[in-house]
Amino acid sequence: MLKTVVCDLFNIRYPILQGGMAHIGTYELVSAVSNAGGLGIIGSGFYEPEWLRNQIHMTKQYTNCPFGVNIQMASPHVRQVADVVIEEGVAFVTTGAGNPRSFVAEFKRAGIKVVPVVNSPSAAKHMEKAGVDAVIAEGTESGGHVGETTTMVLVPEVVDSVKIPVIAAGGICDGRGMAAVMALGASGIQMGTRFACSKECIAHQNYKRRIMEAAIPATVVTRQVLGYPQRSLKNELTDRFIELEKAGVPNEELEMFDRGRMYLGLIEGDIQEGTLLAGQIAGRIKEEKSVKDIIEETISEAEMVISSLKKLITED
Helix, strand or coil, X not given: CCCCHHHHHHCCCCCEEECCCCCCCCHHHHHHHHHCCCEEEEECCCCCHHHHHHHHHHHHHXXXXXXXXXXXXXXXXXXXXXXHHHHCCCCEEEEECCCCHHHHHHHHHCCCEEEEEECCHHHHHHHHHHCCCCEEEECCCCCEECCCCCHHHHHHHHHHHCCCCEEEECCCCCHHHHHHHHHCCCCEEEECHHHHXXXXXXXXXXXXXXXXXXXXXXXXXXEEECCEEEEEECCHHHHHHHHHHHCCCCHHHHHHHHCXXXXXXXXXXXXXXXXXXXXXXXXXXXXXXXXXXXXXXXXHHHXXXXXXXXXXXXXX
8 A cells, every 4th residue: 555654644544635725625525535544624715713613623523534724824814713723623734825934833832733835945944944744845737826836846856855744736636646746756645626526525516517627728827816826727707817917907906806706616606707726637637526536546546657667667
């Protein structure tokens, strides 16, 4: 069985993390991922702290396995969200959209493992010095907030820059992708878009269908929220954003225009006026499957690929 240091770190069977996706990273998906042997992660987004507390309680009702919480550092509720995570005894935290350094020591004192998303070797080094337990090296192929470096380039650079485990994210939806990033030195993977198209995910079927019908290239990067580059499926909304960006409209006005659009797309299913977060890998996802099938097929394929690569090495 494919087992790495990530399995020991999180006390999970398989080195697969679910991306902490706002709006759709809810207890239904989180508990399913954890029950299937991966690490489910609640996406706290910009939600109120009591929403998160309820999600934690619900997740505990549906799984006895480890799970975590993703904290968006740009959230106006970040302080209260951190308090809830500590109060509820969550074992793991992943972070995004900002620097979690000011919270690391506090989380560590509470016995919480901290795993930030990074998009550069220098950021990974800073996080290691701050005392985090691992980092998620997320390439620009991923959905949501993105950097500019591809997973293929970023992962080995981050692996070479730190001694802590590195989890790869961005452009991974199956065992071939998993085997590829492990060859680059990653000890595990994080998948978001693939899990968004799982049967347990509460995302609207219109959104899932758009992912499964996507052709490469199907995504575009805009600066829709707080000035951060953000990858989503192309639609009428992204077309208008790009026109406004080219016209030099300030980020503040774009942010106001975007407010509520993510919920509109992911939960209400408005595929033209809503924001449809998705990674470039959307073009390779053709079927909605159960979380259990996704994880088991990913592991099985990764093991098969790794085994088959050994056959390419011949003795003279």
